[in-house]
Amino acid sequence: MESKHLTIISKGKKIILNTSTILYVLMAGKTAEIHVSGGRVYETRMTLAELEDLLDEGYLKIHRGCIVSVMAIHDITDRINLINGESLSYTVRKKKQIMDQFLSQQKSIIHQFNVSDTPVTTEEYRKHYSGFDNMPFAFTDIEMVFNEEKRATDWIFRYANQALAKLEKQPLEKLLGSSFGSIFSNMDEKWLRAYERATLYQEVLEIIDYSPEIDTTLKIICFPTFPGHCGCILFDISEITLVQSSVDAQNALLRYLKKSRHSSDNQ
Numbered sequence: 001m002e003s004k005h006l007t008i009i010s011k012g013k014k015i016i017l018n019t020s021t022i023l024y025v026l027m028a029g030k031t032a033e034i035h036v037s038g039g040r041v042y043e044t045r046m047t048l049a050e051l052e053d054l055l056d057e058g059y060l061k062i063h064r065g066c067i068v069s070v071m072a073i074h075d076i077t078d079r080i081n082l083i084n085g086e087s088l089s090y091t092v093r094k095k096k097q098i099m100d101q102f103l104s105q106q107k108s109i110i111h112q113f114n115v116s117d118t119p120v121t122t123e124e125y126r127k128h129y130s131g132f133d134n135m136p137f138a139f140t141d142i143e144m145v146f147n148e149e150k151r152a153t154d155w156i157f158r159y160a161n162q163a164l165a166k167l168e169k170q171p172l173e174k175l176l177g178s179s180f181g182s183i184f185s186n187m188d189e190k191w192l193r194a195y196e197r198a199t200l201y202q203e204v205l206e207i208i209d210y211s212p213e214i215d216t217t218l219k220i221i222c223f224p225t226f227p228g229h230c231g232c233i234l235f236d237i238s239e240i241t242l243v244q245s246s247v248d249a250q251n252a253l254l255r256y257l258k259k260s261r262h263s264s265d266n267q
Helices: 048-054 092-114 122-128 162-168 190-201 247-265
Strands: 005-010 013-018 022-028 031-036 041-045 059-063 066-069 073-076 080-082 138-146 152-160 205-211 216-224 229-236
Touching: 005 041, 013 041, 022 048, 031 048, 048 059, 048 066, 059 092, 073 092, 122 152, 138 162, 138 190, 152 190, 162 229, 190 205, 190 216, 190 229
Parallel strands: none
Antiparallel strands: 005 013, 022 031, 022 066, 031 041, 059 066, 073 080, 138 152, 138 229, 205 216, 216 229
């Protein structure tokens, strides 16, 4: 999907926003608050109608003063729950209408995944990612599997290197072309939300969590690759040694941990 850009004036400065980073827009009087991935908020003097004209069809109007990116929605209950952990109120009496629009627009977005220059065969993936074959860290490109409600339910290993096979404790030939759930019957669905988020909303995310599937605590960096796909770099956290060589390194770590805590609080 082609990225589009939106130019606004915020606090006297010209800001160019990639529309793929916009989570939602909330009106505060005559000021539009544009909430983007990473927790940033830009205020600009613009009506919601003007913004709707500038944005594409991938946005839902959930009440008179708020529009939300379809790709930013995790699910709809009594609130609009976003992939970054935030939730928004909406006009409940219009739930069916909003739900129908959401599913229709999300289906259209996911359909676009099938009309890209994504490799088709295992050999094409190997050729594309050949530079990762001998890397000392685990790497994989996964294709997300969506159900009829267009929610991610599993993923398929389209490319993996030998380091990934070693980490997963499975033969490389068994991984390639197979879904994660078909190999690991004890699949923990907690991975799906982050991978879905990286795939649909083009975010780069870090996960540090225990994997019951391989009895290992992992550090994972996931990021969008091809439409409908997510790339993952994985580390066994027990094999990583943290080196702080200067005061600057310590300060950088503190800033990193502060940002991580803020992100966790929003989940």
